Each structure stands twice: as structure tokens, then as C-alpha cells.
Amino acid sequence: MLGPTQISQQSGAPTVHPVVNRFVLLRSLMQRVVVFVVLLVLMSLLPRLLPGDTLDVLLDSNVQRGLQNSEIADLRDRLGLAGSLVEQVGRDLARLAHGDLGYSLLHGAPVSHLLADALPWTALLIALATPIFLGVGVTLAAEAGRQPGARADRVITTSMSLLTSIPPFITAVLLFLCFGILWPVLPTGGAEPLFPAETPLLRAQEILRHAFLPSLALALHEVVRYFFVLRGEVAVLASRAFVLNGRSRGISGWRERRDYFGRNLLAVVCARLGQSVASLFTASLFVEVIFSYPGVGALTYHAVLDRDYPLLQGAIAVLALLVLGLTWLLDALTEILTRRG
Template sequence: MIFLPELPPSPGNPAAGHRMIGRYPVHAPKQEQKARRIVSGLFDRVIVFAGLVALTFFLPRLMPGDPVELLLSADVVRALTPDEIEKLRRQFGLGGSWFEQFIHYLTTLAKGDLGFSLRHARPVLNLLLHAVPWTALLILGAMPVYFLLGLWTGIVSGEQPHSARDRIVTGAMILVASIPPFAAAIFLLLGFGVIWPILPISGAEPLFPPASSMGRVAAILRHAILPAAALALHEVARFFFLARGEAVILSARPFILNARARGLRGWRLHLHYYGRNILPMALARMSDSITTLFGAVFFVEVVFSYPGIGSLIYNAMLERDYILLQGAMLGLALVVLSLNWILDALVTRLVARG
């Protein structure tokens, strides 16, 4: 993508106000078209969210067992009468048929009530508000690392395709791309927590946090390094191959050859010529990256016993806590769809501007 100047408006110029490629005008999309695409994207995500509401209700109930059966199987629970069991099932939201439960679920959801987890003796919304910041810390810590590292290594590698540097970096990225997120988390845990124990391997903060606020922040960041690194390794190859492919194409373009002939090298060439033209496409891929990142954080948090939303969903599945599982999945879906729509709207504006 090359940024071209616009023609000044004039009565005798039919292409006034439009960009030109040679003698042919390229009409920029109207504001109404951009707004229509953005609103259409929002409507599509609302439809997806409505479908997820139904899936998060029915899918947990297809698993063998339910919260009441799991509770009654424990030795600490005394023998209950049928009336007491039925009352307990209503407290867990399992009273009546599936259709009646679903109508009750939609009614409470429309009021903004995600339910009450009897296992944790807390409202589901409070549990989510406690878990989401920890997951957001990992994702926000991993995103700039894999985004910038992937673009930089891809540009450096694609600048001189088929060179020794390109073969080495590409081979390393192929190896990284073949490692699933849970395996990357285990390798990092063994390497930097067991073999070379320099970083904490579980939890989000020490058992006895430092008294000072700065000391506690530093401890929290140290606990987040390994999980965030596992997430970054999961996504860095995606942006490397994207940037490398675009850099190979751009390297043969006249404006890059002209810049090199004028002596431009290093970061100025990479940032202003390669980076500026690769950035819109990389941002367009961020929406897909966020979706897969939230899927990977589930495994990473379980490996590192990190108290985020992934661990919350995992424990809810083990305990058959339907109410918590429904609320956590809907909360996660709402965050993913919102970020996805915001990034798509940003990319639409960037493409429209050229």
C-alpha cells in the first residue's frame, strides 16, 4: 500500500477530491458506506452472541452428571429426602424441564444477573470481575511482544529473502509455530522454574505479598512473565510469516529500491517504508489473533495455576457448576466479540483513508 496525494478540487477536473493511479481515479468510500460496514459488523456480532447464549446453556447440560449428582456423591453429604433434593436442584437452576430452565435463564440474563455460584458462595459477576483483570494482564502483556517481535523479525527476514539470515529465522519460527500453547507453557515452566529457577511458576502473586505497593506490583509482574511469554510464543509466528511475505513483495517495489539507492538503511527503512505499509494488514489479523489468544490462555492458566478466567472455566467444568460456566463463557465471549469489532472498525477506517 502506497500513500498517494489527492487532487485538489476543480470544476473542470472530474476526478477532483479522489486519489489517482496514473490517469485513473480511485474513488474513496463514502462515510455512509464506512458507517454501514461498522454497524453491520456490530449486528453480526450481536447475532453470534445470541447463538452463544443458547450454546452456553445447552452444552454444559450434555455433559454426564450435574452439580446435584456431584454433590450427592460426596461422603460428607447426608442422605436427603426427595423434596430436599428437588429444592437443591432449583437452587442450582436445574428445576423443571430444559425449556423452563432456558426461559428462566434468559429472564435473569435480561436483568443483567449472571446468577449465583453455590460452589463459591458468591455471585458469578463478582467472580468474573476478580478473574478478568488477571487474564487481561497476561493478554495485554503478550500482545505488544508478539506483535512487534513478529513484525520486526518478519521485515528483517523478508528484506533479503533466501539469505542465510532468512533461512535461520524462518526455520526457528516454523519450530515455534509447531509448539502448542500448553507445551510451550510446560517448557517455560521446566526451563525457568525448575532447571533454572529464576521466575515463579504458579499463582499471580506471592503467598505473602510485599508490604509496599511497588513491591507488590513488581511481584505480580514477575508472576506474569512466564504465562505471558507462553502466549506470545503461540502467536509470534503468525505475524512473522505475515510480515515476511509482505516484506518480500515490498522489497521489489520501486519506492523501496529508490529508498535504498538514497542510502536509507536500518530502522528508518523498516519503520517508515516497510512498517507503514504492513501495519494495516497486521492490524486486520489482530482480530483473529485475539480469538485464538483467549483460547490459548485457557491452557496456559491451567498449567501455571493462574487465577484468571481460564482457570475459572476449568474448575467450573470439573465441578459441573453450570451457572458459573455459563456466566464465564458469556463474559469471555462478550470481551472477545467487542475487541474483535473495535479492531475491525479501526481497520475499516485505515483502509478507507488509504
């Protein structure tokens, strides 16, 4: 009797060795390291090409009248704003290479402390948005793709097509208007009330209420992407022999959606999830500004306006490290799921 290896060799099927997968993952990791370094260089260079710098923001016209040019030049040197563009970028990269994110003069605090305070709020929004867009996106894709061309498919696909034309910041504004002004049932600003509750349970409920609308705006941004990708996969699966055989044996409803569609979509969901993480961090910039939410997105937005170079570079560096690391882990998980079939 021939073993599995001999059968695969005689049939001409290629044998995939685990080393190949490790090499692919290592190459993917090195590509992300290169992207991270290039991003750090760009985020140190590009903000300095904008008009004005940190000192120009700090010095208003009244204060500037009382300072001599020599004093302003001395301040610029002490703030690390003197020298050529290459020298300034080199100082930034050397500081980041030593793990020093710098100090924000406008906030009067180390950048690491500011990010440590803001990052949990952004993570909360993404953590709440992820199960929403995954659940809704997978469910609608399964309902539309299991019978392509049917009435449910036409209605759902048309609705998703309309939703995909709305940018995330417009979605956030519409939610703000609907549930904050026209029907004011949810808070539309901040992460907590002005006077937080004393008990942990009530405070957690207040935090969730404040985070619901921003997380819903992020979720709607990703639902459409998942729907169109997964609907095509479900439509292909619906024509496969094992699904047709299952239906002929009377399998339908929840069991069909879970066992025949859901399990076969896991690899696709994981592969798309890496892109969703990066997209959600980008969309949080607009959503947090609209809802005055104290996350990394709002912090980055104000850092651009204030020409706060250390804060902007630190925020981008931390976000890039998180996104690239998470996408690499999700790529590894997708590779495992794909190999398992």
C-alpha cells in the first residue's frame, strides 16, 4: 500500500514543506520592517515641508514682538528645529532608534505618556467595531451569496452599493445628526461624562454609550468591504458539489450557513482582517475628530495642525508598529488556515 507521500509523488502533486511557509513569513516580516523604516523617514521629512514649525505655533504675535532674532534662533536651536532638513531628520531617527518618542511642548508632557493615555480609547473603538462589521458583513454576504440573483441578493447588494458611496466621515456626521441632534438619545462628544460615575459598572456603561456612535461609524465603513468580498466567495461555494449534496439531503438554515459557508470563509475573513485593521486606524482619524473622542486619531490630527513634530512622529511610529505587527500575525494565521484547508 502506498503512503500519502508516495501517492503525492506519483500523482505529480507538489509537496509543500513547512520551511517554505517559514521563509514566506520571514520575507513578509522583513518587508514590513523596511516599510516601517521608510515610514519613519517620511513622517520626519514631510511635516517639515509644511509652512511653519513648532516654534511658530508657540510664539504668537504679541510675544514675538518682545523677542530678538538672536533669541528666536537660540530657541529654535534648543527645540531641535535648527540645522538643515537632513540634520533634523537624522536627529529624529536617532532619537526614535533609541526608543525615545520625544517631548511635546504644546502638551507639556512626554509623547509616550500622551499615547499611553490615548491609545486605549482608540483600541476600544476598534474592539467594539470589529464584531459589528464582522457579524453584519458575514451574515449579509451569506444571505446574498447563497442564492445569487434572488430577491434577497438584489435588495442587500443594492443597499450595500449605496452605502459604499458614502465616505466614513460623512457616515459619522449623519450618525451625529441623527442620534445627537434630531433624536438625541446617545452622547456625541468625549469618552466619558463630565462627572463620571463612582461605581465601576456604571462608569463602564457610560464609556460604552459614548463609544457606541464612533464605533458604529467605523463598523459601517468596513461592512461594505467585507460584504462584497465574502459575497463572491459564498456565491462560488453555493455552486460547489458538497453544498449541493448537503442541500439535497435537506441541510439548510443555520446549519448550512455555519458548517458549509462559515467555516470555509475563515481564511478569507482573516486575510481581509489585516487590511481592516489599517483601514480602521485611518478612519478613526476622521471619526474621533467629529465626535471629539480622545483617541490617537484626534491626537494625530491636532499634532498636524500644531506642527508638533515629536507627537506626530511618535503617534505614527506606534500606530505603524501596531498595524504592521497585527497584519503579520493575521497573515500567519491565514497561512495556517489555508494549509489546513
